[in-house]
Amino acid sequence: MSFHRRAVLALAACSIMAVSAQAQDWKAKYPELIFATIPAENAAQVTERYKDFGAYLSKEIGVPVKLRVVGDYAAVIEGQRAEQIHIGYHGPASYARARMTGVKITPFVIEVAKGGVKGYHSVFYVKNNSPYKTIADLKGKNLGLVDPNSMSGNNVPRFAMNSMKLTPEEHFGKVVYTGSHVNAVMALNQGTVDVAANWWNNENDSELVRMSDKGMVKKEDFRIIFKSEQIVNSPVTYLDSLPADLKKRIEQAFLNAHQKDKAAFEKLSDGKGEPYQTVTHDAYLPVVELAKFVDSLRRK
Amino acid sequence: MEMAYAQAVALKRRQLWLGLLLLAVLVLLSGHVAEISFSKLYQQIGGFSSYIDRIFHLENGRPVISDPAEWFWGWKKWLALMGETLLMAYLGTLLGATAAFVLCFLASQNLTQSKGVVFFTRRLMEFCRTVPELVFALIFVVAFSLGPLPGILALAIHTAGALCKLFAEVVENIDMKPVDGVVATGGNWFHKIRFAVLPQVASNFASYALLRFEINVRGASVLGFVGAGGIGQTLLEVIRKFYYADVSALLIMIIATVMVIDAVTERIRHKLIGLEAKS
Amino acid sequence: MSDLTINPLATSDLAPRELLRRRYASHFKPFYQDNLMAIFIGLVALAVFVFGIYKLEMTFARFWGGLGELGKMVVLMLPPNPESWAMTKVYLYAVLETLAIALLGTLSAALAAFPLGFLAARNTTINRLVQFMARRSFDTLRGVDILIWALIWINVVGLGPFAGVLALFMADLGIFSKLFSEAIETADHKPVEGVLSTGGSKLTSVRFGILTQLMPVLLSQVLYAFESNTRSASIIGIVGAGGIGLILSEQIRTMEFQQMSFVILLILITVAIIDFLCSKLRFAIIGVRAR
Secondary structure (H helix, E strand, O other): OOHHHHHHHHHHHHHHHHHHHHHHHHHHHOOOEEEEEOOOOOHHHHHHHHHHHHHHHHHHHOOOEEEEEOOOHHHHHHHHHOOOOOEEEOOHHHHHHHHHOOOOEEEEEEEEEOOOEOEEEEEEEEEOOOOOOOHHHHOOOEEEEOOOOOHHHHHHHHHHHHHOOOOHHHHOOEEEEOOOHHHHHHHHHHOOOOEEEEEEEEOOEEHHHHHHHHOOOOHHHEEEEEEOOOEEOOEEEEEOOOOHHHHHHHHHHHHOHHHHOHHHHHHHOOOOEEEEEEOOHHHHHHHHHHHHHHHHHOOO | OHHHHHHHHHHHHHHHHHHHHHHHHHHHHHHHHOOOOHHHHHHHHHHHHHHHHHHOEOOOOOEHHHOHHHHOOOHHHHHHHHHHHHHHHHHHHHHHHHHHHHHHHHHOOOOOOOHHHHHHHHHHHHHHHHOOHHHHHHHHHHHHOOOHHHHHHHHHHHHHHHHHHHHHHHHHOOOOHHHHHHHHOOOOHHHHHHHHHHHHHHHHHHHHHHHHHHHHHHHHHHHHHHOOOOOHHHHHHHHHOOOHHHHHHHHHHHHHHHHHHHHHHHHHHHHHHHHHHHO | OOOOOOOOOOHHHHOOHHHHHHHOHHHHOOHHHHOHHHHHHHHHHHHHHHHHHHHOOOOHHHHHHHHHHHHHHHHHHOOOOOOOHHHHHHHHHHHHHHHHHHHHHHHHHHHHHHHHHHHOOOOOOOOHHHHHHHHHHHHHHHHOOHHHHHHHHHHHHOOOHHHHHHHHHHHHHHHHHHHHHHHHHOOOOHHHHHHHHOOOOHHHHHHHHHHHHHHHHHHHHHHHHHHHHHHHHOOHHHHOOOOOHHHHHHHHHOOOHHHHHHHHHHHHHHHHHHHHHHHHHHHHHHOOOOO
């Protein structure tokens, strides 16, 4: 071989080594990844639902992925702001809030429900044996919301009631944030509130159905008196500061989850969900607008 | 003699070192259990100061004092909630103090014959005092529904327990001679309390009750976290929704209120202690 | 005293009543004359009370109805039942975590407050301005309830007991600093003068003059605070700052009343044990038996 070709080969070999070294570089910087989700349910239920998926992610991505249980929606936002949480599963409103307060994250996949539907609804439940037919009937009664940063559990209900020319704090006797979708249903069950906001995909896929399947409540005890327009589904986000290589691996892991570890993937949605699809920030622009609008309602 | 002194000092020293060693072991164990991480604290302490920084800046990025009107935009609403909080603390303290007043005599060994009654009352009050107010509030919210009522009851029960213990201690320290005097003139139990015990303890009772009120104002401000009324729920909401300037505004209102109550009750308490010293 | 029979006053003893009335006129005045101030305060207090009841919708109906509900819940709460040994282990560990939080929080605050107390005491501070600023800062720390500190610290170090320890530290720092400074201010100055007069420096005068008086008082306050802090530590879990609070609030939400009463029983027993140990410790250190 001529000297020239040897040099080119050597250079090629070096660059390949450099690239692979760099590819492994991020493993040194990120010995483990923290994955957190908004607490739609309670701590024990969240752990139960996500732990197999966490194991799958660890295998696929190549570093341990630890599930971090947080107490409220804002904690995921703060965690990502402090770059303590690397992969965050948000609701649309908490994602909007994160971006609005300057957290540097990007959504990379979106949840998909049965039938390829990339959206869900906010509903109001009342007890089946109660006399209420419309929101107007509930004047002076107690409303149970979910979390200040919940789309279906706060923002959309407030937006909807504003369209009905109602101010929640004036129309209802008491408005309380119960902390999670599960808590809202429990509060309704106990009678602490007379109406509760919750998320709903379809007749067979909602928080109420999940709770009923677990035996916590009986879904026949409740009835829906209001259903909102469709809301864009929840995103999974990662920190902008992660290396491109790592981001690719995370994306691939989520997009292929339904094939590579069907059981863990199905557990996430009680078997009712379809594979993840890619998404960008644009899908959530209306959500940001809604969040700003709900913020402005406060000042009235 | 000198040997004995040196030995006593040496013994005390040994005890001290042993005690400190035990304490050190406990501290290390606790540090492990409580997941203390000084490196994490060091890394994150910037987060604390950045949080403090953020809550003192408005949404447009300017410092809060540059625009007080904007900073305290909701002052009417918030003042009303602060008032509700104060009222809750007041009612809770009054109810609790009344209950404690009635029960403390049953818990004092020098006024109640039956040892059983004293024991039972004391244990009951301990229960009321030990279970944290927030736990009572959580339970009461389920029973009494949302609003200030469960909060007031939670405060009242805890106050009753705490004050009853203090009241009973005061009663057990009184001079028994006036009590004997009233008995000697044919007075019954009620006369005993009214004429012999009360004059000695009234100002102490009032002083403790005022101290309790001050503590309860602080406690009432967070009962809203669980839906039991007051400014707590609003505070929780603004913290979680990252309405930063509102967080500092509300915190300042709460702190200012507590400071004022502190100062006022301290004045009154000094007057009461002065009265007590005179009598 | 034991064999004296007490004869109630006979009517004949009342004979010189007029004489007594004239001699001790002030004791025969009607009740309301002397105590106008007290009566006025009492009426105002009552008025505020009634206003409060009305404003906060504390109707008797609500109270009575709620009492019924409470009764039902209490029945459901007995007997305390942890369901399983696995759960009991979880509860016991959580109690241990609570105690750890209380110990570390109290200790760190006491240690930090020790020097700060001197700054806030009029007789040992640098100047009046420093003393005033110190006092106001401690008031600020004290004015914020520990739950609020917990929320703030969770934002900094994340969920878990570490945030709880830091929250307890902040809250107690204000309390201890104020208590310590008050104890320093009321300390007897004579031992200090004594040391100074034998040629000791300011430092030694503080060490042997004030500290020896102070230590028992301070330690007693710290021990008392530890018991109170155990209770505080048991609720900060409700917002996620570690300890048994999270478990408790979840049990109430999911209406697992028997398990909840078991946990409350655990808390009661723990505090009683701490109480007992602290009073024993106080006796060992100070030699004063607590009642």
